[in-house]
Amino acid sequence: MNVTQDDALAIDAGRLREAVAAIFAAAGCDEAESARIARYLVEANLTGHDSHGIIRVPRYVHWLDTGTVRARRSIRIVMDAGAIALLDGDHGFGQTIGEQAVMLGVEKAREFGVSVVGLRNSGHLGRIGDWAELAAAEGLISIHFVNTSGLGMLVAPYGGTERRMSTNPIGIGVPMPDGPPLVLDCATSIVAEGKVLVALNGGKPLPEGALIERDGTLTADPGAIYGSLDGTQPHDQRTGSAAVRAMGEHKGSGISFMCELLAGALTGGGCGKAGHKTLENNMLSIMLAPEHFGTETQLWPEIDRYIEFVRSARKAPGHDRIRLPGEPEEEMRAERRANGVPLPRKVRSSLALTAKSLGLAEVAAVFRPEGRG
Numbered sequence: 001m002n003v004t005q006d007d008a009l010a011i012d013a014g015r016l017r018e019a020v021a022a023i024f025a026a027a028g029c030d031e032a033e034s035a036r037i038a039r040y041l042v043e044a045n046l047t048g049h050d051s052h053g054i055i056r057v058p059r060y061v062h063w064l065d066t067g068t069v070r071a072r073r074s075i076r077i078v079m080d081a082g083a084i085a086l087l088d089g090d091h092g093f094g095q096t097i098g099e100q101a102v103m104l105g106v107e108k109a110r111e112f113g114v115s116v117v118g119l120r121n122s123g124h125l126g127r128i129g130d131w132a133e134l135a136a137a138e139g140l141i142s143i144h145f146v147n148t149s150g151l152g153m154l155v156a157p158y159g160g161t162e163r164r165m166s167t168n169p170i171g172i173g174v175p176m177p178d179g180p181p182l183v184l185d186c187a188t189s190i191v192a193e194g195k196v197l198v199a200l201n202g203g204k205p206l207p208e209g210a211l212i213e214r215d216g217t218l219t220a221d222p223g224a225i226y227g228s229l230d231g232t233q234p235h236d237q238r239t240g241s242a243a244v245r246a247m248g249e250h251k252g253s254g255i256s257f258m259c260e261l262l263a264g265a266l267t268g269g270g271c272g273k274a275g276h277k278t279l280e281n282n283m284l285s286i287m288l289a290p291e292h293f294g295t296e297t298q299l300w301p302e303i304d305r306y307i308e309f310v311r312s313a314r315k316a317p318g319h320d321r322i323r324l325p326g327e328p329e330e331e332m333r334a335e336r337r338a339n340g341v342p343l344p345r346k347v348r349s350s351l352a353l354t355a356k357s358l359g360l361a362e363v364a365a366v367f368r369p370e371g372r373g
């Protein structure tokens, strides 16, 4: 997950939050929303998911300019029936809409023991682990299925070579009484789209065979997705014709397909379709209050026992220890809080350009400390 390019420069997370918040404030968000977007994006960098961090800023600003995403929006309740609700995000920023949707699910799960919240037409929801962590901080187990109706359609179904599904992440969080939650949070494709963007920007290369050309050739060249673009453009043109491959062959492809149905069809947000030019995330969140199951006296001890058992497995060559879901993110948080977030030159340049285009010379200088451009 770590980005270790020679041209990367580590910048303190607090400075990044301030700089990114200033960009969104200049772009038209109010103060609270600007700070919220900055907090979630920088948190993605802190957890090691640079793909969902501030590399997204130029694209988000471009989306705001073109009306693909809207500032100062709130969830609209389409249907509310006890433990179940259906919400429309009105194309508001996912950082705002996602937080509101999860907190409504939390309220309902507290009352009913369980809640099922469908969210459609949200702006990009970013790192889905954020939502599992938010529910876990409130003491709830949560499961999130996500799809992208339209622009994010990049993944070939098992057996195919053309894009039919999005990278469709799933998130599952379990709170732990004495420590950080256990959080599984991953795309159902071999790589998330943002990881292709990171590779294109000089970051961590893609794993061999992560992509498939139309003729079935496997490749790891990010240009196969983006064509001739170098990734600094804020646009969403992906002129390459390759597709990202689903994780886990037919099984991952099947899970991704089910994400389309649960997050896309059930919420009314829609499954992948050709020719859809904007990006919406749809999410089905299921939350469970452990105390309503009456098993909590066994639950935590059993999880602790099982963790010990899992960790006791003989290590495979090249592995120092067995990590639990969410642990790599915790380790990276500790390192990057202490040492800063490493940003490759191309990423810094594109952020500096965005800041300059909004008349923020001082903010641009945060990303270009060498003073060029």
Ligand code: NAD
Pocket: 001, 049, 051, 052, 124, 125, 126, 127, 128, 129, 146, 147, 148, 152, 167, 168, 169, 170, 183, 184, 185, 186, 187, 188, 189, 190, 191, 192, 193, 195, 281, 322, 323, 324, 325, 326, 327, 328, 329
């Ligand atoms: P990834 O491949 O890094 O997998 C992350 C998951 O695997 C985490 O739960 C992590 O704790 C666990 N993990 C990683 N290394 C581990 C190890 N050595 N041992 C045990 N567990 C380990 O993530 P990804 O699939 O590239 O996804 C990156 C991010 O992209 C996620 O935050 C996801 O939510 C986000 N995403 C968002 C969208 C969207 O539309 N909003 C779409 C796709 C992905």
